[in-house]
Amino acid sequence: MRLSQVRKKGNYEIAQILPSVFTHRLLSFGFTKGNKVAFTGMIVHDYHYVVLEDKLLAVPNAWCTKVVV
Amino acid sequence: MKVIAFAGEPNTGKSSWINKLAKSKLMTGNWGGVTVEKKEALLLWKQIELHLVDLPGVTGFHGQTDEERITETYLQKEHPDCIVMVMDGCHLKSSLRLCIKIRNFQIPMVGLINFKDEADKNGIHIELEKLSRRLSIPVMYGSSFDDEIREEVLDQIIRQSNKQVTYRPLLNPMADRIFEQYARFHPMKQAIELFEEHHADTALDELESAVNSCMRYCTGNLQQCNDKTIKMDTFLLQKGKGVFLCALLSMFYLMLIAGLKLSEGCTFFSEFVFRVLLDVFSSSFPESISLYCEYVLLSGIGTLFGFVPLLFVLHLFHAVIEESGLMARLALLMDHIMRMFHLTGKSFLSFLIAHGCNVPAVIHSTSLENEAIRKKTALLIPFCCCSARFAVLISFVNLIFRKKKMILLLIGYSAGLFVILVLSLCMNWIKNFQVPSQTIIQLPSYRALQWKTLFMKTGYQCLDYIQKIVYVLFLTLSGLWLLMNIEIHGTSLIESFSKSVSFLFAPLGFGKHWIYIASLFPGLIAKEASFGALMMLQSISNASLSSEYSINLSYLIYLMTTVPCIMTLSALKQRYGRAFAVKSGLLSLCISTVFTWMMYQFIILF
Ligand SMILES: Nc1nc2c(ncn2[C@@H]2O[C@H](COP(=O)(O)OP(=O)(O)OP(=O)(O)O)[C@@H](O)[C@H]2O)c(=O)[nH]1
Ligand SMILES: [Mg+2]
Numbered sequence: 001m002r003l004s005q006v007r008k009k010g011n012y013e014i015a016q017i018l019p020s021v022f023t024h025r026l027l028s029f030g031f032t033k034g035n036k037v038a039f040t041g042m043i044v045h046d047y048h049y050v051v052l053e054d055k056l057l058a059v060p061n062a063w064c065t066k067v068v069v
Numbered sequence: 070m071k072v073i074a075f076a077g078e079p080n081t082g083k084s085s086w087i088n089k090l091a092k093s094k095l096m097t098g099n100w101g102g103v104t105v106e107k108k109e110a111l112l113l114w115k116q117i118e119l120h121l122v123d124l125p126g127v128t129g130f131h132g133q134t135d136e137e138r139i140t141e142t143y144l145q146k147e148h149p150d151c152i153v154m155v156m157d158g159c160h161l162k163s164s165l166r167l168c169i170k171i172r173n174f175q176i177p178m179v180g181l182i183n184f185k186d187e188a189d190k191n192g193i194h195i196e197l198e199k200l201s202r203r204l205s206i207p208v209m210y211g212s213s214f215d216d217e218i219r220e221e222v223l224d225q226i227i228r229q230s231n232k233q234v235t236y237r238p239l240l241n242p243m244a245d246r247i248f249e250q251y252a253r254f255h256p257m258k259q260a261i262e263l264f265e266e267h268h269a270d271t272a273l274d275e276l277e278s279a280v281n282s283c284m285r286y287c288t289g290n291l292q293q294c295n296d297k298t299i300k301m302d303t304f305l306l307q308k309g310k311g312v313f314l315c316a317l318l319s320m321f322y323l324m325l326i327a328g329l330k331l332s333e334g335c336t337f338f339s340e341f342v343f344r345v346l347l348d349v350f351s352s353s354f355p356e357s358i359s360l361y362c363e364y365v366l367l368s369g370i371g372t373l374f375g376f377v378p379l380l381f382v383l384h385l386f387h388a389v390i391e392e393s394g395l396m397a398r399l400a401l402l403m404d405h406i407m408r409m410f411h412l413t414g415k416s417f418l419s420f421l422i423a424h425g426c427n428v429p430a431v432i433h434s435t436s437l438e439n440e441a442i443r444k445k446t447a448l449l450i451p452f453c454c455c456s457a458r459f460a461v462l463i464s465f466v467n468l469i470f471r472k473k474k475m476i477l478l479l480i481g482y483s484a485g486l487f488v489i490l491v492l493s494l495c496m497n498w499i500k501n502f503q504v505p506s507q508t509i510i511q512l513p514s515y516r517a518l519q520w521k522t523l524f525m526k527t528g529y530q531c532l533d534y535i536q537k538i539v540y541v542l543f544l545t546l547s548g549l550w551l552l553m554n555i556e557i558h559g560t561s562l563i564e565s566f567s568k569s570v571s572f573l574f575a576p577l578g579f580g581k582h583w584i585y586i587a588s589l590f591p592g593l594i595a596k597e598a599s600f601g602a603l604m605m606l607q608s609i610s611n612a613s614l615s616s617e618y619s620i621n622l623s624y625l626i627y628l629m630t631t632v633p634c635i636m637t638l639s640a641l642k643q644r645y646g647r648a649f650a651v652k653s654g655l656l657s658l659c660i661s662t663v664f665t666w667m668m669y670q671f672i673i674l675f
Contacts, residue, residue, distance in 0.1 A: 028129025028137075029509060030163055032277055040299050044306050045405040046507060051295055054160040056302075056514075058401050060507035 003048060004064035009041035012069035020066045029057065031067055070118040071230045072147070074176075076140060077155035078167055079126030080513050082183040084108075085213035086155055087121045090223060094529050095123055096429065098391035100418075101511045102126065105136060105436040107143060114223045122149065125436075128163070129170060135436055144174050151177045151230035153222075158188035158195065158210065159294040159514065165283045168204065169276060172236040175258045177229040180208035181222060186215075187514075193289035200286045205236060214519070238264070239279035244271055298394075298514045305398060314402075317395075324386045325478050328379050328463045335375040336464065343371035361550060369546040369605035373538050373597055376460040380534055383456050384527040387425045392522060394515045396421070401510050410490050411497040411504050413438065416446040420489065423453035425530075427637040435644050438505035445502045447645055449493060451633035451657045452485040456530075457596035458629055464600055465628075469614065469621045477622065484629045488664055537595060545591045545598045546605055553609055563587050564610065577662065578623040578669045584612045585624050595634050623669040630661035 006012065014035050017026055030052050031037070042049035047058040059067075075083040079101030088095055093110035096103055108123040124143060125136035132138050144152065154171055156164030161182070168180060182188075182195060201208045207225050211218035235257045240248055247268060251260035265272040305313045347367055351359040390396060396418060404414030415437050423430030427450055434446045454462065462481045466474050496502060552563040560568075567583040574580040584606040592599035607614060615621055632638075632654050642650035 024129070024131035025133050025509065027273070028127075028131055028133070030128075030166060032273060034274075034277060040303070042303060042307055044401055047401060047404075047510070049302065049306070049512075051299070052163075054162045054291055054295065056295055056298060056512040058510040058512060060509070062506060063509070 001069055002065045003037065003039075003050070003059070003067040003069050004061045006039050006048070006064075006069065007043075009039055011036055011038045013037075014067060014069055016068040018066045018068065020063075022063050022066060026063065026066065029055070037067070037069065070120060071151065071227065072120045072122060072149040073151050073153060073226055073230065074122045074124055074144065074147075074149040075153045075155055076124050076144070076167075076171055077126060078128055078157065078164055079103075079136075079511060081126065081155045081157045081164060082213045083126065083153075083155045084123050086153070086181065086183065086222075087123050089213045089216075089219060091119075091121050093121075097526075098396065099394045099513050099516055100391065100396040101513065102136070102418075102433070102436055105139075105433060107139060112223075114227065117227060119223075119226070128167065144171070144176065149176060151179060151226055153179045153181050153226060154206075156180060156182045158182045158184040158193060159191065159291075161195070161287050161291075162280060162284055166276065166280045169239060169279050169283075172204070172206070173238065173258065173261050175234065175236060177232045177234045178206040178236075179222070179225050179229050180204065180206050182208060182210040183213055185210055185212040187294070187516075188289075191290060191293045193287065193291065193294075196286040196288075200283060203239070203283055203286070214522075238275070239282070240275050241278060244268075244275050247271070294514065298512070301515055302398070302512065306402065310402065313398075317390075317399075320386065320389075324382055325463075325475065325482075327382050328459075329467060329474060329478070331378045331382060332375070332463045332467045335378050336372060336467070339371050339375035340367065343367045343374075361547075364605050364609050365543075365546050365550050368608040369550075369601040370538060370543060372464070372604045373542055373601045374535075376464070376597060377531055377534065379460045379463055380456050381527055381531050383459055384425065384530045385523065388523045388526045389518060390421075392516065392518055392526075394513045397510055397512050401512070404507065404510075408504060410493045411502060412446065412449075412493055413442060413504060413507070414510070415508070416442060416449075419446050419450060420453050420486075423450045423455060424459075425456055427451060427453065427455050427633055428640045431637060431640040431644060438508055439503065441502040442505055444645065444649070445493065445496060447641060447649070448496075448653050448656060449489045451637055451653060452488045452492070452630055452660075454482050454485050454629055455596065455633075456534075457634070458485075460597055461600040461628060462625065465603075465621075465625055470618075477625070480622070481625050481629050484626050484664070484668075488630055488660060492660060537597075541595055542598050542601060545594045546601055549587075549591055549602055549605065550609075553606070561610075563606075576669075577627060577665050578617075578620045578673075579615065579627075582612070582615050582620070584610065584614070585620075589628070589631070592628065593632060593635055595636075596628075599628060619669060619672040622672055623665055626668050627661055627665040630657065630664055632657045632661070 014033055014037055017031055038051040040049045046061050048064050049058050075087055077083050084095040084097045084104055087093055087110050091110035091112040095108055104123055104125050110121045112119045124140045127137045127140045130137055130141045154168045195210055197208050197210055209218055209222055238261055248264050251263045347362050351362050400414035400418050403417040407413055407417050419430045419434045422433050430450045431447055434443050437443045437446055466477050470477055553561045555562040564583055567586040571580045571586055574586055579585040587606055588599045588603040591602045638650050638654055641653050
């Protein structure tokens with residue numbers, strides 16, 4: 001499932017990052033295979049509000065389609 | 070002399086630590102991206118001169134953002150004597166990931182884990198010795214708010230900066246064997262680069278496992294650090310969004326009321342003090358000097374000193390928003406709305422900063438997502454009502470208008486904002502400024518406001534303003550006084566000049582009042598000077614201020630939107646080039662004239 005499709009609050013494990021122009025940016029924030037990402041249940045306009053390990057991030061939904069959980 | 074670079078993720082307290090160590094006044098705030106350019110502070114410690122270099126916060130090095138490029142280039146090319154890696158004790162994992170990446174630069178490092186006060190509250194414990202050994206760098210743990218480890222940190226920095234180091238990457242035995250093949254034939258830094266290039270996936274896995282191995286030395290409920298913030302956000306960003314925005318607007322409204330009340334009292338008080346001082350001292354002066362004191366010091370500078378409490382209230386309001394963690398939330402919430410006007414949430418941040426001062430806003434605009442949006446935002450920043458315009462607005466409204474002061478204040482304050490939004494739409498109409506796709510917005514933890522930090526920040530800004538009065542405004546008004554005293558055919562130079570260009574301002578309504586026109590010129594040096602000049606010119610000449618509502622309102626709107634001060638123009642020139650600064654100046658001149666004319670035509674209808 002893509003992170004952008006996630007609607008249910010909970011913990012997810014990142015299975016894959018699909019190559020895109022954002023890949024480096026996603027990697028440097030710690031979006032890496034095996035890392036945990038928690039969805040807080042909040043979608044603020046075009047952003048998914050997630051906790052990546054210990055960081056609170058608002059990730060654009062377009063970018064979330066590149067994160068497979 | 071030793072050069073010490075402070076690196077780390079955004080919002081980990083790098084600037085705060087430099088301020089603590091060197092007693093400097095670098096800008097800080099509870100949101101990522103406060104520092105977007107390299108800044109420096111100097112310190113003499115045990116007879117050694119230390120250059121502390123504040124680098125923009127980064128999350129990695131992929132050359133994706135300007136901050137990443139600035140930090141990476143600096144560490145690679147300038148090769149500082151030591152890097153202080155500032156980490157966040159409450160969010161250690163991501164900080165450690167960056168720390169391990171920065172080790173690869175092969176520059177002596179000191180690890181500095183910040184936010185001990187908050188980590189302690191959340192029961193976080195860090196085994197420093199074991200972590201130091203694992204990373205092969207000395208690691209210290211403290212808070213930039215207290216002096217406890219200040220000396221220890223400075224000593225450690227000096228010790229490390231005298232060393233030569235090679236940091237071997239933290240690898241598992243299998244990967245280490247592969248790495249050895251490169252390390253045998255190449256210097257460490259090059260070997261790491263080759264290893265990462267040829268074994269990208271392994272390198273990534275190894276990085277994560279190294280981070281996890283370091284995290285073994287950090288115990289406690291790490292999740293708790295975020296829990297409170299998420300709970301608050303669940304309310305503020307969703308159900309309570311309306312309440313949140315209303316609360317902010319009410320705070321803003323209260324600030325305006327406080328400003329109005331303060332303005333009445335302060336002008337009176339400051340005039341009283343200056344009057345007493347003048348009466349005491351000027352009796353012994355020759356007449357020309359006492360006239361100078363009366364006009365420049367009492368009417369001009371005395372009025373400007375009355376602005377200090379006003380500015381205090383405004384900067385306090387800003388500091389509360391910055392320190393609490395609301396800035397990033399505002400960027401997130403406003404992103405949606407700003408996109409309707411072909412701008413982004415980050416441009417909104419620039420505008421918010423510009424409401425304090427345009428110069429840091431111009432600097433901030435350089436960190437926006439792409440060149441087009443940067444230039445567009447930078448062109449629009451000069452229309453924001455900066456603190457100087459704010460003080461002029463309140464004082465002018467208080468002085469001239471008797472009724473409906475609040476509505477007039479709101480009109481004056483929002484005139485610039487209105488221009489920004491309309492102009493942004495028009496700009497896209499003429500040329501397609503590409504609005505960037507969104508970026509990841511990091512949301513900092515909410516922090517309880519520390520009164521000391523708030524008052525220090527606000528106090529520094531008021532001190533800066535007082536310095537500006539002494540060094541800049543005083544000279545400006547004295548120059549104006551001089552021009553007032555040079556007479557040609559019985560009229561002063563400034564009066565005849567203002568009258569000769571008055572036809573330009575006639576369509577705006579205030580062309581007949583030469584002191585209104587004359588007061589606009591000092592505003593190019595600093596916006597506050599316009600009001601000081603108006604007061605001074607009014608008391609020197611017999612010309613009085615207009616009593617017509619429409620003329621005064623038109624003048625006010627013009628002041629709020631016209632060409633920015635020289636400092637803003639020079640910041641624009643430095644970051645975007647001379648042609649851009651000229652373009653920006655001309656744009657604000659034309660737009661403010663057209664906008665004021667339209668408003669004036671509208672006002673005289675009633
Ligand atoms: N509670 C607490 N807050 C701190 C401490 N150190 C810094 N802060 C706050 O953390 C926020 C960020 O500090 P900055 O110094 O601006 O962080 P920075 O690393 O320079 O951030 P960027 O310039 O955005 O990269 C500010 O609001 C500081 O007041 C600390 O030890 N304890
Ligand atoms: Mg900083």
